[in-house]
Amino acid sequence: MTVVDGPACPNCGLLTGSRSPGAARERFEGLLETAPDAMVIVDDTGTIRLVNAQTEALFGYDREELLGRPVEVLVPGRYHADHARHRSDYTANRQVRPMGAGLDLHGLRKDGTEFPVEISLSPLETADGLLISAAVRDVTERKAAEAELTALYEQQRHAALTLQRSLMGTPPDVPGLTTASRYLPATQGLGVGGDWFDLIPLGAGRVGVLMGDVMGRGLEAAAIMGQIRSAAHALAKTGMEPNELVRALDAVVADLAGPDQLVTCCYLVIAPDAGEVTVCSAGHLPALIAGPDGGVRVLPAPVSVPLGVGDVLHQQQTTAVEPGALLLLYTDGLIETPGSDIEDRLDHLVAALDRAYAGADYAARTATPASAPDLEAIADDLLASLLPDSDGHDDVTLLLTRLPAAPLATTTADFPATAASVAEGRSFLAKTLLSWGFLNLVDDARLLVSEVMTNAVRHGQGRVRIQARYTARELTVEVADDSPRLPRPRLASDDEESGRGLALVESLADTWGVRPSGTGKATWFSFDLTHDHRPADALG
Incomplete structure (x- = not known):
């Protein structure tokens, strides 16, 4: 009444x-x-x-x-x-x-x-x-009409959110990478928006992390988000550098959304073997990093404009990051509120992450993922601190990522780009694997590195570098040279003596790939250690 x-x-x-x-x-x-x-x-x-x-x-x-x-x-x-x-x-x-x-x-x-x-x-x-x-x-009739409208609105909202989550996709579980994510739809209208994130396994222990936001609300923003996310995922799988990916997305946004649509995006590549994170940001809010020894700071990234502005050279920056460090990426709905200063809200987020992360002592933060801080609990703490009132916020996305542990062992050797280096590379890799106890992998690995080094010597330039490393999950061998020309698998005819090297790599390795690296490229192949490829001492 x-x-x-x-x-x-x-x-x-x-x-x-x-x-x-x-x-x-x-x-x-x-x-x-x-x-x-x-x-x-x-x-x-x-x-x-x-x-x-x-x-x-x-x-x-x-x-x-x-x-x-x-x-x-x-x-x-x-x-x-x-x-x-x-x-x-x-x-x-x-x-x-x-x-x-x-x-x-x-x-x-x-x-x-x-x-x-x-x-x-x-x-x-x-x-x-x-x-x-x-x-x-x-007011019986009016109440019935209001209830019908409410039910219809909820149906439309549910359909819109289902569509958005479908367009956002479900990021895969990346072995060795612990994550926790949250998505909260906007509290006004249908709730849909243009937030998205993605995790892309790049091979050889590297992982790509994407976070983006299409400005605006509604199904149009969600539809544009879905197309941009798909394009970004496909571009990331090619192994291109973060600044190149962002530059390519700039053209995608211009074609999809027009000059009036702005999109912020942040792309990171995590390289645990090198202990580095490379980031390129197109107008996105800064990522935060919490080191294993405590303390939260902004991950350095060159300041740039959102996608869609055009004619801007996006830059990237590589930062040394310790294994076990925690990365936080988020969209503006987490810290932007009416009448508030965004710098003050960013400081609030830094303090909230610092409090949540400080709940675990140093030993736990640097130990195995099983005993590391609970990322799900940290995500809940951040939302409770930044959004204590569930009403009146834009759509919110956050992603917490705990960096993988460093490789258990790694070794590198450089060789001149000559035919004699192929035999030297085979010998170097065989000795390395024997010293690590991978007796059952020596023959296959020696054959594959021979094929990859031959390609590097024949078609590449400069020096050739072999890097071998292994984690608890995989053994990876990477061959890098200074030529930007990427090798392509092809079908060789019966009378050809060449053209079968990459086919052998694809047949014998569990995974393999090629990625640009600065002025050159790197070809890598990996063996899965979770089943039959464990070191000899582990086989008993």
């Missing part, structure tokens, strides 16, 4: 005049009968003094059954306890007090059925004291 404060009765003088009180009362009762709503007049004790025909029709009583009875006869029993107090407050202050604010109140018919009502109260000053006039309106 909605209670609305009504104006003082414009005809209250009809009841207070002394010249002809009988005529005034008769005129007032006539006005009650012409009122469109049910009218119930009660005194300060809650006793019903007057009702009109609409009251009889609405509640199912004859007026003789109501006159002189407590008004609570028209109110469901669960409201009786508070009804007298609310009426007393209104009598004392001539103002509506919140009667069950936030609750749906109801009237009660003679047959015991309840129905939603809206009530407007007005004071009536009479010669006998104060009366209270209540105009009662049945």
